[in-house]
Structure formats: C-alpha cells, structure tokens
Amino acid sequence: MSSLLSPAPRRETLGANVLFQIKELLLTGQLLPGEQLSLRSTAEALGVSVMPVREAVYQLVADQALEVAPNRSVRVPLMSAGQFQEITQIRLQIEGYAVEQAAQHSPPELIAALRRLNDQLSLAMEAAGENKAAVVLLNKELHFLVYAAAGMPMLVKMIESLWLKIGPVLNYDLRAGSERTRKKIAVEHHARMIAALERGDARLAREALHSDIESAFKHILAKQFSS
Structure with missing residues (x-):
C-alpha cells in the first residue's frame, strides 16, 4: 500500500x-x-x-x-451483500439527483472535459496487463467532475462519504480487468450520460448513470458475494 x-x-x-x-x-x-x-x-x-x-x-x-x-x-471494513445493496440504492438516489442538477449546469467546456476523460478511460481499458489502476482513477475523476457540476458542495461530500465506504468493492471489476472492462460497458454508459448532459436532458442523464451503477452492482454482487 x-x-x-x-x-x-x-x-x-x-x-x-x-x-x-x-x-x-x-x-x-x-x-x-x-x-x-x-x-x-x-x-x-x-x-x-x-x-x-x-x-x-x-x-x-x-x-x-x-x-x-x-x-x-x-x-478496511468488510462489507456484506446486504450492505452493498443498501449503499447502492442510496447511491442511485443521491448520485442520480446530482446528475439531474448537473444537467442544468453543463457548459461546453465541461462536456469537452468529460469526453476527454471518457476517451482516456476507453484507452486505459485497452492497455495490456492486469494493473488497471488508471481505469479506476479515471472512472472516479469523471464521476466526481459531473457531481461537482451540480454546484452543491454538501451533496458532493455526501457522495464522497458513500464512495469511501464502498470504494474497496465498488471498483472490483475495473481493477480486475473483467469482461465489463473489456467490453467497455462503463464507457458506453458514460457516453450516453455525457450526451444527455450536453442536451440538458436531466431524465436521460439520470437513466444513463443508473445503468452504469446497476450494471456494476450486478457484476460485483455475482462475482464477489456469491457463495
């Protein structure tokens, strides 16, 4: 460490x-x-x-x-499947709200920055080797850039608090270079979210974020918590 x-x-x-x-x-x-x-x-x-x-x-x-x-x-605390599910449900609500607010504050320079990050994320997913630290870092940076665009610092702190608890398991598939990583599922969801933010479409931006969170949740639940 x-x-x-x-x-x-x-x-x-x-x-x-x-x-x-x-x-x-x-x-x-x-x-x-x-x-x-x-x-x-x-x-x-x-x-x-x-x-x-x-x-x-x-x-x-x-x-x-x-x-x-x-x-x-x-x-680092261990997390049960029940705790993972509970935090994920809370994330869907809080992070979804942040994305809705960000849809009202998404100038061209933010959209350009998000697309650059998503392109870098895509390239990092293609990189050889099992160490996917760059993938994890870029994913986190992209998400929090969106949340910061909501212009609600207290909301961002709440999201950070959830990520601090869930981070050690949240990035399981990204860190391990799973099938989701190879297929760039997160990149696809991000692209949809960024396009919706560019149009100021809060509903579609939230739906894209939810798809991103839920697809990672299902994968991690099956891989890490199945017995």
Missing part, C-alpha cells in the same frame, strides 16, 4: 494532505476489504510523522470508512 502514496507537499497542511491521500486510496479501491493500514508505514511513505496519519485515520474511523479491529489494528 505504501508504494501508492507520495510524500506530502509542504505547501499544504500535513493533516489535510494525509487525509486526502488515504481517502483517494479508499475512493479508488486501492485498499481492499479487510486490508490493514499500518500507521508507521503510511507515515514513512508520506514522509511525515505518525501523528497526522493517526489523526487522519481516526477521522476516517469516525466516518466508518475504516475500522479498529479487536487487536487494535486499523483496517
């Missing part, structure tokens, strides 16, 4: 940067369910003392994005 972190730039407060980097690992599924987070190793990777790492980690514990195990180690 420490190889995914980079030293904190001094122009930012250490605490804010440490929190940001650990959040990114969770949001993009680079930390797996049940994986332990070493405070000392994380501090060394970031080039900071253990104190700001401890503060960031325990803030995430309070947000239920991380948990303290019985042996006092800090780890």
Whole structure:
C-alpha cells in the first residue's frame, strides 16, 4: 500500500494532505476489504510523522470508512451483500439527483472535459496487463467532475462519504480487468450520460448513470458475494 502514496507537499497542511491521500486510496479501491493500514508505514511513505496519519485515520474511523479491529489494528471494513445493496440504492438516489442538477449546469467546456476523460478511460481499458489502476482513477475523476457540476458542495461530500465506504468493492471489476472492462460497458454508459448532459436532458442523464451503477452492482454482487 505504501508504494501508492507520495510524500506530502509542504505547501499544504500535513493533516489535510494525509487525509486526502488515504481517502483517494479508499475512493479508488486501492485498499481492499479487510486490508490493514499500518500507521508507521503510511507515515514513512508520506514522509511525515505518525501523528497526522493517526489523526487522519481516526477521522476516517469516525466516518466508518475504516475500522479498529479487536487487536487494535486499523483496517478496511468488510462489507456484506446486504450492505452493498443498501449503499447502492442510496447511491442511485443521491448520485442520480446530482446528475439531474448537473444537467442544468453543463457548459461546453465541461462536456469537452468529460469526453476527454471518457476517451482516456476507453484507452486505459485497452492497455495490456492486469494493473488497471488508471481505469479506476479515471472512472472516479469523471464521476466526481459531473457531481461537482451540480454546484452543491454538501451533496458532493455526501457522495464522497458513500464512495469511501464502498470504494474497496465498488471498483472490483475495473481493477480486475473483467469482461465489463473489456467490453467497455462503463464507457458506453458514460457516453450516453455525457450526451444527455450536453442536451440538458436531466431524465436521460439520470437513466444513463443508473445503468452504469446497476450494471456494476450486478457484476460485483455475482462475482464477489456469491457463495
């Protein structure tokens, strides 16, 4: 995990940067369910003392994005199929609302930026090798660029909170290079959503987002939670 972190730039407060980097690992599924987070190793990777790492980690514990195990180690929580389904249902409502609002605030430069990201996502899905970290990062960047366009910062924070909880399983198919990735299913849904945003069609934009979320949900439920 420490190889995914980079030293904190001094122009930012250490605490804010440490929190940001650990959040990114969770949001993009680079930390797996049940994986332990070493405070000392994380501090060394970031080039900071253990104190700001401890503060960031325990803030995430309070947000239920991380948990303290019985042996006092800090780890990514495991998620049941029921919890995954519940969070997905909440995401459909909240993220769907954000997309509807974004449809009213989608200038040409936003549409162009979204199309660039989706094109980059498509190319990343074609890249050789099993490491699909770029796919996961681009997918997250595209989604949150849309949500930010809603112009509702508190709504974006709510969405981030959901992604922090679900991130370790949310990107299962993207990270693993599944059939959905090879067929670029997410790229197709994104293209439909972007086209609807360009036309200011809130209903179709929401439907495209729902298709994206639901197709990933069904795939992950079958692959990760089937017994």
